[in-house]
Amino acid sequence: xxxxxxILGIESSCDDTAAAVVTADRRILSSIVAxxxxxHSAFGGVVPxxxxxxxxxxxxxxxxxALSEADVTLKDIHAIAVTAGPGLIGGVMSxxxxxxxxxxxxxxxxxxxxxxxxxxxxxxxxxDLAFPYLMLLVSGGHCQFLIVNGPDQxxxxxxxxxxAPGEAFDKVARLLGLSQxxxxxxxxxxxxxxxxxxxxxxxxxxxxxxxxxxxxxKTAVLRSRDAIISEKGGISLKDQSDLAASFQSAxxxxxxEKSRRAIQVYLEQSPVQPALAVAGGVAANTLxxxxxxxxxxxxxxxxxxxxxxxxxxxxxxIAWVGHELRRIGHPGMTPLVPRPRWPLDPRRPSMLxxxxxxxxx
Amino acid sequence: MSxxxxxxxxxxxxxxxxxxYFSGGDVVSAAYEDMKRGQAERxxxxxxxxxxxxxxxxxxxxxxxxxxGPGNFTGIRISISYARGLAMALGIPAVGVDLFDAxxxxxxRDMVLCLKAPRDSxxxxxxxxxxxxxxxxxxxxxxxxxxxxxxxxGENADILANELGIERMPAKYAPASAIARIAAHRFRDTVxxxxxxxxxxxxxxxxxxxxxxxxx
Numbered sequence: 013x014x015x016x017x018x019i020l021g022i023e024s025s026c027d028d029t030a031a032a033v034v035t036a037d038r039r040i041l042s043s044i045v046a047x048x049x050x051x052h053s054a055f056g057g058v059v060p061x062x063x064x065x066x067x068x069x070x071x072x073x074x075x076x077x078a079l080s081e082a083d084v085t086l087k088d089i090h091a092i093a094v095t096a097g098p099g100l101i102g103g104v105m106s107x108x109x110x111x112x113x114x115x116x117x118x119x120x121x122x123x124x125x126x127x128x129x130x131x132x133x134x135x136x137x138x139x140d141l142a143f144p145y146l147m148l149l150v151s152g153g154h155c156q157f158l159i160v161n162g163p164d165q166x167x168x169x170x171x172x173x174x175x176a177p178g179e180a181f182d183k184v185a186r187l188l189g190l191s192q193x194x195x196x197x198x199x200x201x202x203x204x205x206x207x208x209x210x211x212x213x214x215x216x217x218x219x220x221x222x223x224x225x226x227x228x229x230k231t232a233v234l235r236s237r238d239a240i241i242s243e244k245g246g247i248s249l250k251d252q253s254d255l256a257a258s259f260q261s262a263x264x265x266x267x268x269e270k271s272r273r274a275i276q277v278y279l280e281q282s283p284v285q286p287a288l289a290v291a292g293g294v295a296a297n298t299l300x301x302x303x304x305x306x307x308x309x310x311x312x313x314x315x316x317x318x319x320x321x322x323x324x325x326x327x328x329x330i331a332w333v334g335h336e337l338r339r340i341g342h343p344g345m346t347p348l349v350p351r352p353r354w355p356l357d358p359r360r361p362s363m364l365x366x367x368x369x370x371x372x373x
Numbered sequence: 374m375s376x377x378x379x380x381x382x383x384x385x386x387x388x389x390x391x392x393x394y395f396s397g398g399d400v401v402s403a404a405y406e407d408m409k410r411g412q413a414e415r416x417x418x419x420x421x422x423x424x425x426x427x428x429x430x431x432x433x434x435x436x437x438x439x440x441x442g443p444g445n446f447t448g449i450r451i452s453i454s455y456a457r458g459l460a461m462a463l464g465i466p467a468v469g470v471d472l473f474d475a476x477x478x479x480x481x482r483d484m485v486l487c488l489k490a491p492r493d494s495x496x497x498x499x500x501x502x503x504x505x506x507x508x509x510x511x512x513x514x515x516x517x518x519x520x521x522x523x524x525x526x527g528e529n530a531d532i533l534a535n536e537l538g539i540e541r542m543p544a545k546y547a548p549a550s551a552i553a554r555i556a557a558h559r560f561r562d563t564v565x566x567x568x569x570x571x572x573x574x575x576x577x578x579x580x581x582x583x584x585x586x587x588x589x
Binding site for chain 2: 107349
């Protein structure tokens with residue numbers, strides 16, 4: 013055990029309080045994720061102050077549980093990796109300060125990690141995938157295509173210019189009276205629905221490039237719903253299923269078509285082991301997954317979908333980035349300062365939230 | 374209290390950053406800087422400086438004391454998260470100390486204690502002898518009942534002193550020094566980990582889109 017490095021990972025950038033212990037030879041000794049869904053359920057989205065309060069009081073317990081389940085103590089750990097952004101700053105702040113306290117008290121090196129890099133390098137933790145591979149990160153907070161060339165080298169091909177698809181799933185679920193989180197409940201409702209009942213738009217589908225938009229789609233669902241309500245005073249279970257199925261079908265079409273273009277661009281680099289990897293909660297959607305699987309097999313590209321607990325937010329991926337960075341002698345973010353915005357590819361800043369504070373992700 | 378007790382105290386609950394090292398029955402070294410932002414970066418450095426000035430080893434600490442507010446939510450969480458990480462790594466207790474206790478330390482008169490609250494108001498606690506009032510919010514121009522002969526102390530206490538016509542006193546100790554001293558007395562009996570003293574619920578409004586009626 014002594015010769016193989018072990019890293020403690022800490023993640024608190026959104027609404028999951030997470031800690032994990034991962035070895036350099038890709039073994040996840042523990043991965044604790046305490047989600048806050050119940051705390052936010054009344055508010056129709058993650059409330060930053062509620063998330064920050066929960067992280068500040070739960071994160072050290074998550075770390076203790078992760079160490080105990082891995083059957084190690086801080087003395088067995090070689091480094092601590094912590095999410096330093098991008099994300100909700102209150103939670104990131106708690107995670108970084110807890111990690112700084114742990115590092116000061118234990119004398120361990122501390123590595124500040126980009127949350128998106130965590131998702132982007134997960135296929136190497138789960139499948140030992142070789143660089144360069146194409147990554148579709150599609151979650152409640154993010155949606156982008158990246159060519160992953162190395163642990164610190166990312167080329168951003170495109171992404172959403174407004175909402176993330178996961179956010180759209182949650183909002184549409186609410187509009188249809190379905191439970192949160194929206195992904196699973198829309199998927200279940202859609203099973204008995206007709207996906208052609210409503211002709212929802214596919215924004216930017218015919219536009220060149222790999223940028224996407226989901227905000228207009230959400231508004232279209234709202235308009236169709238309101239039209240039904242003004243006619244009948246409510247929506248039937250059949251309307252609910254049809255709306256869910258038609259919405260899900262539009263999201264899938266968008267993601268699959270934009271993935272096709274991203275794969276074309278990626279294949280121009282002649283990768284040795286061509287692969288499309290996905291991460292994020294939306295990658296768990298059966299229809300999206302089937303669409304991408306079908307596309308990749310047609311294009312002779314391997315499809316890698318890590319197991320769901322490693323697709324959604326977790327700390328094992330953060331610990332893993334620590335290993336990847338240490339392997340190439342990268343110190344992580346220096347100096348380590350919590351950042352709400354931290355784009356992966358600074359050469360091509362996102363169109364998302366690019367106000368005076370710069371690109372968000 | 375035995376003389377070999379050593380405690381590190383710190384506080385970033387307001388527009389400041391402060392740290393103090395208490396050992397051998399007194400504060401040996403301390404630092405305080407006015408600071409509106411940047412505490413997350415400055416606090417660990419300042420603690421290292423305070424420990425070095427006292428030639429003290431962080432591994433020899435008996436306990437940690439940390440300010441829990443009331444005050445700036447983010448600032449409070451910066452210190453508390455750091456304290457909880459440090460305490461876990463060192464295997465020692467972290468003691469949360471509220472800022473009213475810190476202000477009142479070393480005073481024996483009846484007191485009106487004040488801390489800045491949002492929108493020009495104050496958080497107020499009144500101490501008469503051994504009696505400690507609940508924390509209330511008070512805005513200048515409104516009535517406030519307090520024992521005659523009480524002094525006032527705290528943040529912007531001159532405003533209270535003018536408004537209420539009472540004597541203003543400076544706090545005897547800087548926040549971090551008071552917190553270290555108080556924690557030195559309390560750490561053996563402390564069970565709970567420090568948590569922020571929030572006097573307001575989280576700013577959050579329930580979803581504005583009502584769910585549709587489902588016709589069955």
